[in-house]
Amino acid sequence: MEIYIQIKMNESLFLRNPEETDLGKKIIQNAIILIHAHGLECFNFKKLAQHIGTTEAGIYRYFENKQLLLLFIVDWYWSWQEYRIAFHNKNISKPELKLKKAIHILSETVVDDISTPYINEKLLYDIVMSEGAKTFLTKHIGEYNKAKFFKPYKDLCLHIADLISDYSPNYKYARSLATTILEMSHSLNFYKKNLPSLTDFSDTKKDDTLVAQFIEKMVFSAIQ
């Protein structure tokens, strides 16, 4: 059985849908590779074009600029994570287990998912960790929000908030706590890697569940 999952993306993110053509898929695939390798700052459409053997103008036919390309892959990532959480929690009824699963999915090492041929989720996880916040740390936040570019993130946040409320219907801060889970699951892993003294973990330790354990304990004691 070979299943390929396809995520329906917000059409305002692109000028031409990259998932419908070979060149488009190459753009996504190699944008992820290049941003992962050199960071968003060093990344531009000229380099991307050279890397995949096309022209700068060719990329501009798909995306208005690199911020929207970043938003595309970051939005894709959040939708994919929500899908994974829903998938793994299928047929599980205990709210406690569901919430724990979600926390672990969000804060543990991701491996490349072969059901998405031109997207390397392992690289994408790193990109979201170190560049993801830049999608909303911009003066365009209002405009982007109107265009629903943050919908995948908000949907996931609401999904987690619902899991929290299922477990603890009287807890008053389900959304703030969901946002805390989302944010800290990525940023503690970023710090663990780059500024480990801001955490209680070190990057050398093999155990990749440490961040999840911290968050899990914090969350469950908060909503108990």
Added chain:
Amino acid sequence: MEIYIQIKMNESLFLRNPEETDLGKKIIQNAIILIHAHGLECFNFKKLAQHIGTTEAGIYRYFENKQLLLLFIVDWYWSWQEYRIAFHNKNISKPELKLKKAIHILSETVVDDISTPYINEKLLYDIVMSEGAKTFLTKHIGEYNKAKFFKPYKDLCLHIADLISDYSPNYKYARSLATTILEMSHSLNFYKKNLPSLTDFSDTKKDDTLVAQFIEKMVFSAIQ
């Protein structure tokens, strides 16, 4: 009694110490004003120079580039917050009260502190909220870390972690929790303002202690 506080800054942040000359102080003061008004993306040394009536090259004599200028003011902010926390907790012995005070200082509205004439802390708070993360979301993170540019943030993190450990000596995740406090105290306020559906608060509500209340409850149930 008029007291002016002065924070000793890391000398590698600048080429010439801006706090020692009139032009230098103007650079800091107006950089804060302009970054607050238009965001870091739109901000550059040419605009800053025009705004204060000097030349681009003049600014470059003080700072190598705008990232280091941002680091300067963000580092200043974290040192100032640590100072405020220490100041307000002077002669208070109960660890519980100290930690609560720290949480409130970090997550509630800041007003301009007149003991720092050319720095508007109110504007600076907004800048740290919406641009602060960009200081470490860069490929230069390793190099900046070596140069100790993140020391003020780390010191504050450790300060909070110590307050946590004083209250609850057996708690295993003092640093991660301190980082969570620091990060969420700013980012929840950012979301409250810009993407309120990610929080349980709305920007219209007058009460500015809501974020603090959420964090306080979460923290104290975690370390109980």
Added chain:
DNA sequence: TATAAATAATAGCATTACTATCATTTTTAC
């Protein structure tokens, strides 16, 4: 009052972030 230090004025250059045009190839429709 000489000297050094700081600032102003101006120029210039490589890179970035696009836009435009036109030729060529590939796809699709009949």
Added chain:
DNA sequence: GTAAAAATGATAGTAATGCTATTATTTATA
């Protein structure tokens, strides 16, 4: 199988950005 349409490639150009360099002028200091 061919014509039309769509997508891509090749090339050029422009305004803004992020610097560096040079020289002149002002200001502080000895």
